[in-house]
Amino acid sequence: MAVKAAETGDLRILLVEDMPEDADRVIAQILAAGMRASFQRVEEEAQLLGALQDFQPDVVLAELTMAGFSGFRALDVVRQVQPALPFLFLTSTTGEEAAVAALQRGANDYILKHQPARLPAAVSRAVRDARTESDRVRVEGELMRAQRLESLSLLAAGLSHDLRNILQPLLIMPELLKARTEDPQLRHMADVIAECGRRGHEMAESMLSFVRGSRKPSERVPVGHLFEAVQLLLRGSLPTAVSLEVEQDDLDLSVDGNFTELQQVLLNLALNALQAMPHGGRLGLRAERTGRHEGRCWFCITVTDEGIGMDAGTLTQLFSPFFTTKPDGTGLGLMSCKRIIESCGGRIEVASVPGQGTRFDLHLPASEHSEAEQVLPPPVASGRGPAILVVDGEATRLSLLGNALSSQGYLLHLASDGAAALRLLQANAMPALAILDGGAALLPAHALLAELAAQGFQGPALLMLEEGDVASLPAVESIEVHELRKPLDMQQVFHSVAMALTR
Numbered sequence: 001m002a003v004k005a006a007e008t009g010d011l012r013i014l015l016v017e018d019m020p021e022d023a024d025r026v027i028a029q030i031l032a033a034g035m036r037a038s039f040q041r042v043e044e045e046a047q048l049l050g051a052l053q054d055f056q057p058d059v060v061l062a063e064l065t066m067a068g069f070s071g072f073r074a075l076d077v078v079r080q081v082q083p084a085l086p087f088l089f090l091t092s093t094t095g096e097e098a099a100v101a102a103l104q105r106g107a108n109d110y111i112l113k114h115q116p117a118r119l120p121a122a123v124s125r126a127v128r129d130a131r132t133e134s135d136r137v138r139v140e141g142e143l144m145r146a147q148r149l150e151s152l153s154l155l156a157a158g159l160s161h162d163l164r165n166i167l168q169p170l171l172i173m174p175e176l177l178k179a180r181t182e183d184p185q186l187r188h189m190a191d192v193i194a195e196c197g198r199r200g201h202e203m204a205e206s207m208l209s210f211v212r213g214s215r216k217p218s219e220r221v222p223v224g225h226l227f228e229a230v231q232l233l234l235r236g237s238l239p240t241a242v243s244l245e246v247e248q249d250d251l252d253l254s255v256d257g258n259f260t261e262l263q264q265v266l267l268n269l270a271l272n273a274l275q276a277m278p279h280g281g282r283l284g285l286r287a288e289r290t291g292r293h294e295g296r297c298w299f300c301i302t303v304t305d306e307g308i309g310m311d312a313g314t315l316t317q318l319f320s321p322f323f324t325t326k327p328d329g330t331g332l333g334l335m336s337c338k339r340i341i342e343s344c345g346g347r348i349e350v351a352s353v354p355g356q357g358t359r360f361d362l363h364l365p366a367s368e369h370s371e372a373e374q375v376l377p378p379p380v381a382s383g384r385g386p387a388i389l390v391v392d393g394e395a396t397r398l399s400l401l402g403n404a405l406s407s408q409g410y411l412l413h414l415a416s417d418g419a420a421a422l423r424l425l426q427a428n429a430m431p432a433l434a435i436l437d438g439g440a441a442l443l444p445a446h447a448l449l450a451e452l453a454a455q456g457f458q459g460p461a462l463l464m465l466e467e468g469d470v471a472s473l474p475a476v477e478s479i480e481v482h483e484l485r486k487p488l489d490m491q492q493v494f495h496s497v498a499m500a501l502t503r
Contacts, residue, residue, distance in 0.1 A: 015061050
């Protein structure tokens, strides 16, 4: 009797097997379990290397003992070419020693041919685990990038301030110089100096405006929306051994701040908590009122984990710039979190016990805006043509697309990530077209398209892909997906948008 396997989508399964009849039995067993898959069989090293490049398998099933090719050699080849690719041994060789040796060499599982009922579930589990790990690596990479950009923003803000102070005399002295001379050459030189000072001052102001970005201190951010966004973004990176518990004692809690920055704080703390729990545990996210202080109502957002914890020495340096306990960390993430919370008028506290876990308390003043006020900021929009949703984490490209498409008369909704895009749709009608970054780590394009479809979006979508990417376009019912290659050419963008809308 075939065992029903968990849903994994369409899979490409590579069989390393020198017996065609055995490969046919494996294929029949997998298909009988209801899995959708395509297969390719190889039986020598050259064929295996070719299949890894051309077939791009999601999982490898290999016979341990073959006449002309060793299963262990096949494992070594796969690990050299694609270290994270799931690899399962399927063999008739019995004995604990063989199984232990296979797992020690790096195999994901070891399945006996005379007990094939476990095969579909093992394949499904290995693929899901590999995808979860891949999502986690992408999310961590995106967060590291955001932290580097944050450090550059802090540097740019300080540089802008200093530049304006240095340039100030260039705006004052030329007028004083002109008042003390009638020499036309000197007066002309004073005008040149003044013009250079004005241009430099404008550049410093532009730099500061870019650093500030979309920061709106008066924006009312509902805590419930923050929690929903973080849960959505963590969906692909939450290990199976970790449970996420979310609690909010008052659904009306909100804070004056910037939604994207506060989302970054919670996501940063949550991902740190996941890294601190390699063996699993509970990740807690809770918000509760804490009473009145200095004439204002306060509440606390608490992020807890059951991980390895931190010692007293680490705690004293936790918010110091560039201090990190991670081999590839920047030491800027928690410093950025502290700055964001303090910019909202709050404070951040931490308690930790080695071996027991860590607790971060974000104490924030509750928003005092009336419930009738607008909860979400108005979308960036211009033009009178069809509405287009653009989702891109690259701020420069997002701004470029928004300006270019709005110049053609389209109505633009711009979002830096999938969670922000879904919030925009809560306050606006469905767009006629969606343009998405195919390399997004937080809520990847295929997941965002599925969420859009669930909310009723039925228009076409353009997926921005790097030149040379061979990733297949996501298949989502009711949404037609087309490619848009990077680096973007605006004429090609205009053409692709027009063609997609025409279809």
